[in-house]
Amino acid sequence: MATYDTIIIGAGGMGSAVAYHAARRGQRVLAIDRFTPAHDKGSSHGRSRVIRKAYFEDPRYVPMLHRAYELWHELDRNTNEKLLHFCGVLNMGPAEHECIRGVLDCAREHGLPHELLDATEIERRWPTFKPAPDDVGVFEADGGFHLPERAIQLHLQLAETNGAEFRWSTEVRSWKATPDEVRIATSDGEHVAKNLVITAGAWLPTLANALALPIKIERQVQLWWKPKDAALCRHDRMPAFIHFTADRAYYGIPSTADEGPKIARHHGGDITTADALDRSLRTEDESDVRAYIRNHVPNADGPLLAHAVCMYTNTPDDHFILDRHPQHENVIIAGGFSGHGFKFAPLVGEITADLLDANAEREPIGLFEIKRLMRGPR
Ligand SMILES: Cc1cc2nc3c(=O)[nH]c(=O)nc-3n(C[C@H](O)[C@H](O)[C@H](O)COP(=O)(O)OP(=O)(O)OC[C@H]3O[C@@H](n4cnc5c(N)ncnc54)[C@H](O)[C@@H]3O)c2cc1C
Numbered sequence: 001m002a003t004y005d006t007i008i009i010g011a012g013g014m015g016s017a018v019a020y021h022a023a024r025r026g027q028r029v030l031a032i033d034r035f036t037p038a039h040d041k042g043s044s045h046g047r048s049r050v051i052r053k054a055y056f057e058d059p060r061y062v063p064m065l066h067r068a069y070e071l072w073h074e075l076d077r078n079t080n081e082k083l084l085h086f087c088g089v090l091n092m093g094p095a096e097h098e099c100i101r102g103v104l105d106c107a108r109e110h111g112l113p114h115e116l117l118d119a120t121e122i123e124r125r126w127p128t129f130k131p132a133p134d135d136v137g138v139f140e141a142d143g144g145f146h147l148p149e150r151a152i153q154l155h156l157q158l159a160e161t162n163g164a165e166f167r168w169s170t171e172v173r174s175w176k177a178t179p180d181e182v183r184i185a186t187s188d189g190e191h192v193a194k195n196l197v198i199t200a201g202a203w204l205p206t207l208a209n210a211l212a213l214p215i216k217i218e219r220q221v222q223l224w225w226k227p228k229d230a231a232l233c234r235h236d237r238m239p240a241f242i243h244f245t246a247d248r249a250y251y252g253i254p255s256t257a258d259e260g261p262k263i264a265r266h267h268g269g270d271i272t273t274a275d276a277l278d279r280s281l282r283t284e285d286e287s288d289v290r291a292y293i294r295n296h297v298p299n300a301d302g303p304l305l306a307h308a309v310c311m312y313t314n315t316p317d318d319h320f321i322l323d324r325h326p327q328h329e330n331v332i333i334a335g336g337f338s339g340h341g342f343k344f345a346p347l348v349g350e351i352t353a354d355l356l357d358a359n360a361e362r363e364p365i366g367l368f369e370i371k372r373l374m375r376g377p378r
Pocket residue numbers: 009010011012013014015032033034035041042043044045046048049050051170171172173199200201202203204207220221222310311312334335337338339340341342343344
């Protein structure tokens with residue numbers, strides 16, 4: 001007899017949201033995590049994450065972003081907290097860069113409010129930036145950043161209030177599914193449920209190894225800098241930004257208190273595995289971003305204040321996986337968030353809860369289907 005309706009492997013950014021959305025619908029939920037709540041060993045730590053709607057990655061994400069924003073606002077309202085900070089998002093780069101064109105096309109297609117600025121206007125409005133003379137900026141006021149660790153804590157609290165149970169510091173070693181139940185073997189014994197959700201982040205390749213998914217785990221280093229003029233880097237004077245240069249991309253998030261802005265490189269990290277990740281700070285981690293800062297955000301060119309090593313879980317097309325397991329209807333996989341998933345976390349919770357609920361009649365989303373990634377027979 002299954003003790004639970006659903007077991008969730010991984011209670012990080014996505015698993016915590018799934019736990020809440022499934023539990024609030026009356027499911028008996030158990031979420032298991034190898035670490036502790038809102039830990040710093042996976043992909044959801046580092047104090048801040050960018051949230052934006054003009055999506056250069058693909059305009060098909062926009063309707064989902066509208067819903068994700070609604071759910072983030074709902075979380076703020078229900079908990080009396082403020083996770084969302086709307087300082088705006090500035091996309092900078094050469095006008096012909098495919099991502100700048102992507103942001104503009106997406107904003108126009110979906111009627112998203114935005115401003116197109118030249119380099120002089122960018123510097124005039126936000127003196128902390130020094131774009132290249134030919135750069136343009138697409139500014140989206142309806143964007144900014146939110147607070148991932150707090151979001152996880154709140155989702156966990158709400159899940160618990162709705163009856164979800166948790167096992168922390170417990171590693172799932174294997175699972176076995178039949179149409180009626182899923183048995184999960186952990187470092188602390190076996191658990192049985194009707195359904196399984198795998199939200200294991202960078203450990204997805206291990207937990208779904210039979211699928212041989214073509215996923216790459218990428219090392220990413222977050223860096224915090226002491227600015228020369230701290231006031232110019234606060235969220236009321238500086239937007240979050242992504243800067244596309246000829247062959248690289250850097251992003252930044254302003255400071256909310258005295259911690260200094262976070263400025264780091266987007267992609268370009270070593271390919272690794274979750275267990276082999278090098279969490280130390282290498283000389284080149286700092287020197288690469290400092291060279292960028294000297295050229296384009298000179299106000300932030302002070303001492304390095306802190307760093308945190310994190311992981312992207314990349315699919316070949318950078319789109320997510322959110323689908324039923326191809327061999328097991330009662331196993332749902334939510335992973336491969338490819339470095340841009342956090343802003344969708346409550347929506348991933350809602351969609352997964354729908355997929356678990358026969359009455360919800362939700363079909364998996366084509367863009368996120370697992371079969372597009374499978375090499376062998378489907
Ligand atoms: C540096 C960095 C910057 C980013 N910036 C942005 C951004 O600005 N905007 C944005 O939208 N997204 C951003 N992202 C992406 C986003 O943060 C991730 O997509 C998201 O956090 C992934 O959540 P997750 O639940 O898949 O992974 P995690 O939060 O890592 O959760 C996975 C969980 O599974 C657990 N687990 C794994 N294996 C087992 C096992 N065998 N047994 C038990 N538990 C297990 C882990 O302990 C972990 O808690 C960024 C990511 C990084 C790394």
